[in-house]
Each structure stands twice: as C-alpha cells, then as structure tokens.
Amino acid sequence: MAETRVETRAGARPSRLRRAWQSDFTWSFRHSPVAVAAFGVVMILILGAVFAPLIAPHNPFNPATLNLMNGFTPPGQANEFTGELFLLGTDDQGRDVFSTILYGMRISLFVGVSAVLLAMLLGVMLGLMAGYVGGWTESIIMRVADVQLTFPAILVAMLIFGIAKGITPPEYRNEMAIWVLILAIGLSDWVQFARVVRGATLVEKNKEYVQAAKLIGRSPFAIMLRHILPNVLNPVLVIATISLALAIIAEATLSFLGVGAPPTKPSLGTLIRIGQEFMFSGEWWILLFPATTLLALALSINLMGDWLRDALNPRLR
Amino acid sequence: MTDTPVLSVRDLTVEIPTRHGVLRPVDDMSFDIHAGEIMGVVGESGAGKSMTGNAVIGLLDPPARIVSGEVLLSGTPVHKLKGDALRRLRGKRMGMIFQDPQTSLNPLLTVGDQLSETILEHLNVTQQEARKRAIAALEEVGIPAARQRIGSYPHEFSGGMRQRVVIALALCAEPDLVIADEPTTALDVSVQAQIIALLKRLCRDRGVAVMLVTHDMGVIAEAADRVAVMYAGRMAELGPVREVLTNARHPYTAGLMESTPLASQGRKRLRQIPGAMPRLGALPGGCAFSPRCDYAQDRCRQEPGPTLKRCDGRAACWFPLNTAAKEEAKA
Amino acid sequence: MSAIIKVENLTRIFDVSKPWLNRMIERQPKALLTAVSEVSFDVERNSVYALVGESGSGKSTIGKIIVGLVAPSEGTVEVEGVDLASESDADKIDAVRADIQMIFQDPYASLNPRWRVRDIIAEPVAARGGKTAGLAERLLEQVGLSAADAGKYPHEFSGGQRQRICIARALSSEPKIIVCDEPTSALDVSVQSQVLNLMSDLREEFGLTYLFISHDLTVVHHMADMIGVLYLGRLVEEAPRDRLFSAPKHPYTQMLFDAAPRMDAFGREVEPPKGEIPDAINPPSGCAFHPRCPLAIPRCSQERPEMRKIGQTRVACHMAE
Numbered sequence: 001m002a003e004t005r006v007e008t009r010a011g012a013r014p015s016r017l018r019r020a021w022q023s024d025f026t027w028s029f030r031h032s033p034v035a036v037a038a039f040g041v042v043m044i045l046i047l048g049a050v051f052a053p054l055i056a057p058h059n060p061f062n063p064a065t066l067n068l069m070n071g072f073t074p075p076g077q078a079n080e081f082t083g084e085l086f087l088l089g090t091d092d093q094g095r096d097v098f099s100t101i102l103y104g105m106r107i108s109l110f111v112g113v114s115a116v117l118l119a120m121l122l123g124v125m126l127g128l129m130a131g132y133v134g135g136w137t138e139s140i141i142m143r144v145a146d147v148q149l150t151f152p153a154i155l156v157a158m159l160i161f162g163i164a165k166g167i168t169p170p171e172y173r174n175e176m177a178i179w180v181l182i183l184a185i186g187l188s189d190w191v192q193f194a195r196v197v198r199g200a201t202l203v204e205k206n207k208e209y210v211q212a213a214k215l216i217g218r219s220p221f222a223i224m225l226r227h228i229l230p231n232v233l234n235p236v237l238v239i240a241t242i243s244l245a246l247a248i249i250a251e252a253t254l255s256f257l258g259v260g261a262p263p264t265k266p267s268l269g270t271l272i273r274i275g276q277e278f279m280f281s282g283e284w285w286i287l288l289f290p291a292t293t294l295l296a297l298a299l300s301i302n303l304m305g306d307w308l309r310d311a312l313n314p315r316l317r
Numbered sequence: 318m319t320d321t322p323v324l325s326v327r328d329l330t331v332e333i334p335t336r337h338g339v340l341r342p343v344d345d346m347s348f349d350i351h352a353g354e355i356m357g358v359v360g361e362s363g364a365g366k367s368m369t370g371n372a373v374i375g376l377l378d379p380p381a382r383i384v385s386g387e388v389l390l391s392g393t394p395v396h397k398l399k400g401d402a403l404r405r406l407r408g409k410r411m412g413m414i415f416q417d418p419q420t421s422l423n424p425l426l427t428v429g430d431q432l433s434e435t436i437l438e439h440l441n442v443t444q445q446e447a448r449k450r451a452i453a454a455l456e457e458v459g460i461p462a463a464r465q466r467i468g469s470y471p472h473e474f475s476g477g478m479r480q481r482v483v484i485a486l487a488l489c490a491e492p493d494l495v496i497a498d499e500p501t502t503a504l505d506v507s508v509q510a511q512i513i514a515l516l517k518r519l520c521r522d523r524g525v526a527v528m529l530v531t532h533d534m535g536v537i538a539e540a541a542d543r544v545a546v547m548y549a550g551r552m553a554e555l556g557p558v559r560e561v562l563t564n565a566r567h568p569y570t571a572g573l574m575e576s577t578p579l580a581s582q583g584r585k586r587l588r589q590i591p592g593a594m595p596r597l598g599a600l601p602g603g604c605a606f607s608p609r610c611d612y613a614q615d616r617c618r619q620e621p622g623p624t625l626k627r628c629d630g631r632a633a634c635w636f637p638l639n640t641a642a643k644e645e646a647k648a
Numbered sequence: 649m650s651a652i653i654k655v656e657n658l659t660r661i662f663d664v665s666k667p668w669l670n671r672m673i674e675r676q677p678k679a680l681l682t683a684v685s686e687v688s689f690d691v692e693r694n695s696v697y698a699l700v701g702e703s704g705s706g707k708s709t710i711g712k713i714i715v716g717l718v719a720p721s722e723g724t725v726e727v728e729g730v731d732l733a734s735e736s737d738a739d740k741i742d743a744v745r746a747d748i749q750m751i752f753q754d755p756y757a758s759l760n761p762r763w764r765v766r767d768i769i770a771e772p773v774a775a776r777g778g779k780t781a782g783l784a785e786r787l788l789e790q791v792g793l794s795a796a797d798a799g800k801y802p803h804e805f806s807g808g809q810r811q812r813i814c815i816a817r818a819l820s821s822e823p824k825i826i827v828c829d830e831p832t833s834a835l836d837v838s839v840q841s842q843v844l845n846l847m848s849d850l851r852e853e854f855g856l857t858y859l860f861i862s863h864d865l866t867v868v869h870h871m872a873d874m875i876g877v878l879y880l881g882r883l884v885e886e887a888p889r890d891r892l893f894s895a896p897k898h899p900y901t902q903m904l905f906d907a908a909p910r911m912d913a914f915g916r917e918v919e920p921p922k923g924e925i926p927d928a929i930n931p932p933s934g935c936a937f938h939p940r941c942p943l944a945i946p947r948c949s950q951e952r953p954e955m956r957k958i959g960q961t962r963v964a965c966h967m968a969e
Contacts, residue, residue, distance in 0.1 A: 027336065074658050086822075153709075194796075205758040207758070207759065208752035208753070208754055208757045208758035209758050209759055209760040211712075211717055211752070211757055211758075212719060212750065212752065212759075212814075212817070213771065215716060215717055215745070215749070215750055216740065216745070216771060216772045216775050216821075217745045217775065217776075218771075218775050227760055230762035230763075231758075231761065231762055233758070321753055322889065361836035361837065361838060361839075362807075362836055381825045388762055406835055415700060428776060475924050477924050478922075478924070491938050504925075505702035505703050505863070505925065506863065506865075506904060506905060506907045506908050507702065507904065507906070507907045507924070507925075508919040508924055509909070510906075510907035510908075510909070510920040510921060511920040511921065512917075513909070514919075514920040515922075516919075517917075531838065532837070533865075533909065534837070534911055535908070535909030535911050537911065538909065538913060538914055539909050539910065539914070539915070539916050540917075541914050558914055558915075559914045562911060562914070568895075572838060573837055573838060573912070576837055576838050576840070576841035576864040577837050577841075577866065577911060578841070578844070578867055578869065578870035578913075579911065580865065586845060586848070587841035587845055587870070589838075589841050589842045590839065590841070590842075591840040591842075593806045593807075593809070593836075593838075593839055594838075596838070
C-alpha cells in the first residue's frame, strides 16, 4: 500500500531499475529457463575463475606446496601416504585437480575474452569502413575476409601462432605464449564480425538519420562512430557471445595440440592434454573433470548466445 | 435489399493476448456487404481496418484470434473453418488484393502459371480451359497483349500492371467477395485512378461484393457505395458514402473531413484533431475518442462509447452531430 | 523580391548498370538513369516553392542536390549566391550549410534510435561547436512538445511527434531554408493537419523559405506559393498556385489534376489516364510525355519542348497556349 503511494507521488514513470526489470529484454530472460540456467552456470564458473586464489585449496603453480607423494590421488579419497583429501583428486605431480581447473579456467577465459575483444575491435572497425565507405576499401577488406574464410579458423590460428613463435626470442617464449595465443585466435575470428557489421551498416547508412547527419556536415568518421556504430551493435553482441565459446574451444584445441598455453601455466586445454595421457591407465579423473568444465562453460555460453539472438531479433518478438 | 448479403459480419471481436494484457484490435464490428456493392473501410493506422479484413478472410496471424461474433458468407458461417476447408473457400469464394503487388505474386512462376494454378484448384476445368480463362482474366483487367504476356514473370511487369495481375488472380476463380487492402497505396496517382476505375467496373459487371480497406478518404469518395469509419478497433460511423462524407455524424469523421486540405478551401488554416490515435494497450476510459473530441461531455469520459446497434445505426456516439444543419445555420 | 535558391540547368545522371563482369557476359551497355534533366527554377525568399510529381519525377533528387547530399552531374545550384559544388571557401560552405536544413519523409528512419531527443535536436549546433544548453527544450516547446521530452528516446513517440522532433532539429541551426521531402506522406490525415499547421506557423515566425516536395496535390495546394510540376526528371510547368490550379497549361498537369481522387467526387465516372510512367533509363524521344499525351503531334516525338513563358506560367509544351 505504502509502496503504491510512493510510486504515484514520484510520477507516472517508474524508476529506472523497475523499468529495466519490466523491459521486454529482461522479461524474455526471466521466462527462458534455459537462459537462466546457462547464465547461472556461466556466472558460477566465471566467479570461480576470478576468485580462484581465494577458493582453491592449493596453489598448483607454487612448486613449494606440491608433494609428489600426493600424485594420482583418486577423487574424494584420502591419499594413502600423506592422508590428505582432494575433492577431485590429483594429477601425476600431486597437483589438486580442483585447483588446477579453477586456475586453468582463468587462463582459458582470459585468452577467450581477450581474443574475442581483439576480433570484435578489428571486425567492427573494418566492417564499418567496408560498409560505409564502399568502393575499393570494401572490395579489399571483404576479399581478404573471403580468403581467410576458405581456411578453417584453427589452421589460421596455428599459422599465426607458428609465425609469432618463430619471431619471438626463445627466452620470452613461455611468457609470450598467452599473448601470441590471443593474437592468433583474435586474428582468425574477425571475419564474421566484419561481415555482419558491414551488412548492418549497408542498411543503416541509407536511413534518413544518417543523411541528416551528413547534411549537417559531420565527418564520415563521426557518422560511423556516433551514428551507425550504436545501431549495429546488437548482432555484434550475439556473435561475440557465440565467438567466446568458440574462442575458448579454439584455445583448448591449440593447447591440446601442444601449441598453446605451456604446462607451467596450464589452461583447460593443457589440462585435458595432460589428462588424456592417463586415461587408459585408470586415472580417469585427471581428464574427465577439466573436460566436463570446458564442456559446461562452452555449452552454457552458447546457449546464452542463442537466447540473446532470439531476444534481440525484433522479428521473433 | 431483401436478398442475403454476400458478407455479413456480426459483432466481430478479435483479441491478441500479450504479456501486458489482452489487446482488442477489432471490437464488436458489424456490417453487411451486398452483391455488386463496394464497401469502404476507412481509418488511420492502428484503427484495425486491415485486421478486420484479415479476420474476415481467415488470415489472422496467431496469437490474434476471433473471440466472439461471426462472419457469414452468403448466410453460411465461415469464421470457424480451418485448414483445407478455409483454403478452398479463400480463392474460390473470397479473393484478396494486397497493398504491395511486389510481394503478393510468386516471383519464380510466370503469371500464366499462377493464374491457371488457381483456376485449376478451384474450378473443375481442363488444363487448356484454365489457360484460356487465365488469358481472359488478364484481358479483363486491361493487360495489353495478354496472350503474349502470359508467359512473363512478375518482375517483367510495371507496378500498376502487377497490381492488375493481382486483381486478375483474386478474381479468376470467380469469387463472391473480394477484400482489397490498400490496393492503391503503393501506386502513383495516375495508376491509382486506373486501378480504382478497374475495381469499380469489375464490381459492377460481375456483381462481386468488394470490401475496400484504405486510409484515403478521396479513394473512398470515388469508389465506395457505403463506408465504415473505424477508430481504435471500433466502428465510429457507418452509412452511404455521400451521407457520411457530407454530413458526418460522428465527431471523429467530421474532424477527419475538416483536417483534409481541400482545393476549394484555399489557404485557410486546417482544422486539427489534437493528439493521436491511442495505442491499443493504452485506450482511454470512456469513449476511446473522448480525449480528442471537441464535443466530449462527462458521459463520454465515463461510459464506453455506444455500439452502433444502441444508437441510430449510423454513428457510434452519445451526442451525434448534424453537420449539414450546422452548415445551414452558419449560412 | 530576390531569389534565395537559383537552380540552373540542373542535370543528374545515375549509373545503375550491373557490375562490369555481368555486363561483359550479358553484352549489355551501361545503364544510365537520368533522374533530373535540365531543370531551372528560382525560389523566392520567404516563399514556399513546391515540387510536385509522381515516382521517378526526380523531385527528391533535386531536393538532395540542393542540400548538398547529392552532387549535380551538370548545371548549378546557388544558395544565397554560393554554389556548394564549386565553392572553395570552407567558411562560406559552412555558412550555407547552416542556412539550409531538411525534413525527411519517414519519421521512423530519420531519428537515430539510440540517441536521446536532446542530443538529436542539438546535433546541428553541437557539430559546429555552438552552445546547446537549453536549446532542445526551447525548440521542443516551440514545436508543440514539452521540454521534459528532451530526455526520452525516439521510440517513445508517435509518428507525428517524431516529425515534430525532426522539425525541431531542422530549426536548431537557425536556417533560412528548409527542404521538406514529403514531410507528411507517412502520417495519418488528422496528424498531417497538425504538422502542416505547425510548419505554416513556424514559417511566419522565423521567416523561413520552404522547398516543399510532395506527390499530394491537396497538400501542395494548401502550402505552396509557387509550384513546379515534374515529369520524368523534367520541369514541365511552373506557375503560381492559383494560376496552376485554375488554368493548368501542360497536358500532364491536367491529367494529374483529373486523376487525383477528390473528396467531393462521389462515384465519379471518368476515363482514367492512359499508360504509365516510362522507364527513366530509356525515356521517350522529344517530349517525354508524348506517348501518353492526348494532344501529341509528330513534332512532340522529335523535338524536346523548351520552357516558354505564357503569362505568369512557364510551360514546356509545343501545344500549350
């Protein structure tokens, strides 16, 4: 009762928060159990990765805390020599699998997010330019994109990775590996951003608000950034989400193939590579838990992307 | 007129359930159309005129649905038909002409194939007979050299010619009723005049009943015999065209007429109807037109507007005007 | 009276050919569309000049050339004595740019959906580094909206209200000329009258000059002082409003008047006009209207008629008198 009175006094417009809660966007989110579940899983995993130093019972990267005697402890059982208990067991070097997964996710997510940001920045910029300027600029950008699309992204990433590795001095290689990984995945993934943004730009640039800006005398740069860019971001958001899942998998694939994150700084892919060596000797947990985490992470991000695409598509409303 | 009307719409109500509540784009519409008559349905965007046409012909997009009332085609109810029965009826007994001739023809089939296909599906004739009838149909709508053009694809026709093909398509199975939804809106003035003349001729020659949905009062004045004026899903006024346009009884109709610039009026300031048509989700209380109405009284703001049945059958208004009398008094 | 806009011999040709590879394979020549062909007219200061025509008449292209969105292929447009296409002095160009604004047809596409109304209205001033404090609020009230609307987004407004916002934006740089490209054809009749009245009021208040582009004869009759009738990119007749409506000289103008639906013509039975607008890529020879013209003589298909002055009317027709 009291609440209603406050509202009427404040005027007909409900508060910003209330409006956001009642908007079509959040409504469609609240009424999609898949989206809510996927969002929950992603949030738990991300929080786990971000707060890994606080949550993880061990620091797997600190050799001083490792005890080789703890190697190959099965999950949920006390080690037969040291009596220590590990939730998800340990690997061959006695590292706690639960902790390595949390730390590994940090690397996977960091690489994935950075690579997508790089791809997005590049793709959106080139797509905007191609769509708005047209002519030769467009031809060159889009032909490069077409050529790149004829190779599988993972091959392109391996190629870039190989070149970058060749030109970095050996002593920096381990440190640089993560950045090279980001560059490789980012460069292999800009094409879809560019294509979508170019298409959306071609539609937007013929709208009359763009003509109005032109006739005021705004520069092409200002029109692209201030007028067109905000209106082509919806599809970019959808692609970014789905690309994130793909980038995390690409990183895992590269690491699995041994060209990605080094064993000293293992990502989920590195963990899976290590784990599959022990698969047939009975230590299944070393492979299964990192693999399940990767699956859960990629799948929930993908499901969120699917929902986002439907929610932002005005035709499906 | 003692014969059964070709189309009889009784208390038709269409609802769309949304998460913000139930919208009612068509609210309690009743009207008849007789053979050989053009009935104009006029209104501004959002008035529900297209929705009425779609409801009659069974083309409502879900979740929109008919919740009450009935649609009688020569006395038989058709609003409950579904699937095949509805499809057979559409085309055979009801034809439809859409606003955009571009999208109402299949771009991958020749116009001849589209016409013969429709004829074969609805009439019991041979392939050759269907082709003959297709040519005749094209000739009837005024396409020159119909025999040669029958093998052409829709994109080979100009906009006006394409709309003629659409009309031929709607009429080729010899329906009793044609619903034309803004048939001339996408066309130029000179072509529009041709299409209106064509519609009038076909209606007269073949005794088809035509429901002409448009926003253009000028088109209504030239083409229609009777007119229904819609506002916010309801019938505001219904009557013979000349009567309604020269002696509007509903304040909305009167406002519409006065706000249209007329060549004879010269430069004088246009009359305005303040505000805009309310959104369906936010209809004002009382009569939906009351906030914009110059003559609104307390009753209009408190009680919903009357239905046509409850007043004189002409204007759905508690206090109908008498425009002609007012003009005389002024003079 | 002096001309604020001088359009001389204006021609605009668009290349609408397919890519050259397709042309080579299909052995087709280049397709050139003459959207505007040798059009000349003057717009007097503080008047409303209307360009009327059906689709393909080139009326929108002329508007876009005048505001500088499209470059002319031939001929010149002088606004306040400055030719935007050939002027090299950046300051002069900028001054003219600020003097001339445009209102577009589609009120849904002409406002950036991601911008607040305040920023939309102030953009013409902000882009030149002018002071924008309170500007949007003042203009909103001037066009009949409330100052509180400045913080809203375009989707919160109806079509008519959006068109008012467009007008406010056009006014913000204090222009002298506004090119109105079918400003009311997307609006409902009851809203159209509001917008037309508003435009008339603002014209008087600010001493504006309108170039009014429309296909709707009733609207043009209501608004214009001087009317130019276009057919297939050519100016076929130009006359003061009353003159044009009482005594149209060109057969196309007459046809247009006859074809327009009239509210007082109940059940009118007239012969509708013949034929349709020809293809602008391959226009008819001589006078473009001759294939549809009831008065055509052999000369009409051979020789393009010059603009002739008959009384107050300028007309391009061999037969007019």
